[in-house]
Amino acid sequence: MKMTGRKFSYAFLLFLFLLSGCKKEQVTTSLPRSVPEAQGVSSQGIIDFLDAAAKSRHEFHSFMFLRHGKVIAEGWWNPYKPELKHTLYSTSKSFTATAVGFAVSEKRLSVNDKVISFFPEALPDTVSPFLSDMKVKDLLSMSAGQDPDPTFKTVVNDSNWVKTFLAVPVVHEPGTKFLYNTLATYMLSAIIQKVTGEKVIDFLKPRLFDPLAIEGMDWEVDPHGINCGGWGLRLKTEDMAKFGQLFLQKGKWNGKQVLPASWIEEATTLKIYQAPDAPQSKKDSSDWMQGYCYQMWRCRHNCFRADGAYGQYIIVIPDQDAVIAITAETGDMQDEINLIWEYLLPAINTAKLAENTALSSNLKQKLSSLALPLPVAGNGSVAASQISGKTFALEPNDRHLETMSLQFDSMCHLSMMIDSVRYNFSLGSGQWITGETTLHGPNLLLLAKAHFVGLPPAKVAGSFSWKDENTLELVLRYIESPHTETITCKFDKNKILVTIHYSNEPGNIQHELTGVVKD
Numbered sequence: 001m002k003m004t005g006r007k008f009s010y011a012f013l014l015f016l017f018l019l020s021g022c023k024k025e026q027v028t029t030s031l032p033r034s035v036p037e038a039q040g041v042s043s044q045g046i047i048d049f050l051d052a053a054a055k056s057r058h059e060f061h062s063f064m065f066l067r068h069g070k071v072i073a074e075g076w077w078n079p080y081k082p083e084l085k086h087t088l089y090s091t092s093k094s095f096t097a098t099a100v101g102f103a104v105s106e107k108r109l110s111v112n113d114k115v116i117s118f119f120p121e122a123l124p125d126t127v128s129p130f131l132s133d134m135k136v137k138d139l140l141s142m143s144a145g146q147d148p149d150p151t152f153k154t155v156v157n158d159s160n161w162v163k164t165f166l167a168v169p170v171v172h173e174p175g176t177k178f179l180y181n182t183l184a185t186y187m188l189s190a191i192i193q194k195v196t197g198e199k200v201i202d203f204l205k206p207r208l209f210d211p212l213a214i215e216g217m218d219w220e221v222d223p224h225g226i227n228c229g230g231w232g233l234r235l236k237t238e239d240m241a242k243f244g245q246l247f248l249q250k251g252k253w254n255g256k257q258v259l260p261a262s263w264i265e266e267a268t269t270l271k272i273y274q275a276p277d278a279p280q281s282k283k284d285s286s287d288w289m290q291g292y293c294y295q296m297w298r299c300r301h302n303c304f305r306a307d308g309a310y311g312q313y314i315i316v317i318p319d320q321d322a323v324i325a326i327t328a329e330t331g332d333m334q335d336e337i338n339l340i341w342e343y344l345l346p347a348i349n350t351a352k353l354a355e356n357t358a359l360s361s362n363l364k365q366k367l368s369s370l371a372l373p374l375p376v377a378g379n380g381s382v383a384a385s386q387i388s389g390k391t392f393a394l395e396p397n398d399r400h401l402e403t404m405s406l407q408f409d410s411m412c413h414l415s416m417m418i419d420s421v422r423y424n425f426s427l428g429s430g431q432w433i434t435g436e437t438t439l440h441g442p443n444l445l446l447l448a449k450a451h452f453v454g455l456p457p458a459k460v461a462g463s464f465s466w467k468d469e470n471t472l473e474l475v476l477r478y479i480e481s482p483h484t485e486t487i488t489c490k491f492d493k494n495k496i497l498v499t500i501h502y503s504n505e506p507g508n509i510q511h512e513l514t515g516v517v518k519d
Helices: 005-022 043-055 089-105 129-133 136-140 151-157 161-167 182-196 200-209 237-248 261-268 280-285 333-347 357-368 381-387
Strands: 059-067 070-076 233-235 297-299 303-308 312-317 322-329 391-394 401-408 412-418 421-429 433-437 458-468 471-478 484-492 495-502 511-517
Touching: 043 059, 043 070, 043 333, 043 357, 059 237, 070 237, 070 357, 089 136, 089 182, 089 200, 089 233, 089 237, 089 261, 089 303, 089 312, 136 182, 151 161, 151 182, 161 182, 182 200, 233 237, 237 261, 237 303, 237 312, 237 322, 312 333, 322 333, 381 401, 381 484, 391 495, 401 495, 401 511, 412 458, 412 471, 421 433, 421 471
Parallel strands: 421 458
Antiparallel strands: 059 070, 059 322, 297 303, 303 312, 312 322, 391 401, 391 511, 401 412, 412 421, 433 458, 458 471, 471 484, 484 495, 495 511
């Protein structure tokens, strides 16, 4: 059958319409990639940063550098991987504040609302004038007026954190004095849940996480199922970078205004100084003296950041149109951030740089080969054969470790009985063996009520080495957290001396356990 020209046109248009209907909307889940020079950044500066990081006392886990919205450098120190989440600690606070921003934009609350108005059922018998005056914005700016910070005492000893917070004396007029108070951030999370009926993580999902294609996140809760707010969020490094890029773009994502620009401005500008009377020399050298915003810190160089314990950073550099995301474990967070100012900031230029293939190749190779040091293997074959398959019974101890057994083949298989629960690990020699465990690893808030409730098993990477013919070192890296557990076993005939050290504790804090071969 022959078609006329008009009929053919209608049929062709109908075909195109049906074809377009069959196509799924293309959703970009990853940030675009580029090379440093194309975005005006020197590869040599990034190489110098990585070299300085390797020589520093900081243990870096991941690093992502964005310029003009494109990832120009990214790396993970093995056994950390791009697909793994990482504990953010107080970087979580910036996400809680963002939930408040969404709630404000939807007219569910105001930053000038009184805190006590949300919890009439949890008020103390006497409400002081300062408590009555405390506003949401005072929680956001860490100026609730309490002193000292009630966080650790509360989360360890009490089950109703809202009630305990409201019972803590407010000794300063709210809004006038800075005091870092993680329980105040928890209260923001509790307020969000009160006014929306959803946990913060669920409230943020359609508003923040879905638009930014952030998946697989989880967040710790309190005994009543409220997200901890001030800590406990786990995200991938690229998710952290996306969050920073959203703020850099004044709340826009893929052409849509995800978060009002007015909230970005309000949340990232100075609200209160940490130490207004500090000498100028200290202010000039400290990124903790530049002022606090809404659950974010101002930095030197007109930057702002989300900031978590042990070196978790999302640093936004508006003047250079750049974002840097880092996960790490360090005891000196100022020194860690100094490396960024010393090496990465000067590497940024206003114009595109000439292509340098050799330098780009060198950087690419360096980024792909990043790795944390493995325990150096030693010769313990004789001791291994003597203890393999034996079970050691431990004396009563503060780790609640009851028995330990070791078996050796191409790997070391560790089995520990803790509080009548058996935990098994496989560790490699000269390599990391990855696995999962329900054993709670090292954590700053390990003793908090409901800690890790509802979270999946922890991912671990294990490696072992013989320090001498009778001393075995077992290293368990909890690779979705900053921390590591090191277990040293010293054998003397049928006796064992076990020393346990958590990397987040000072080096002189070690837990010594003794035991004998179990009959």
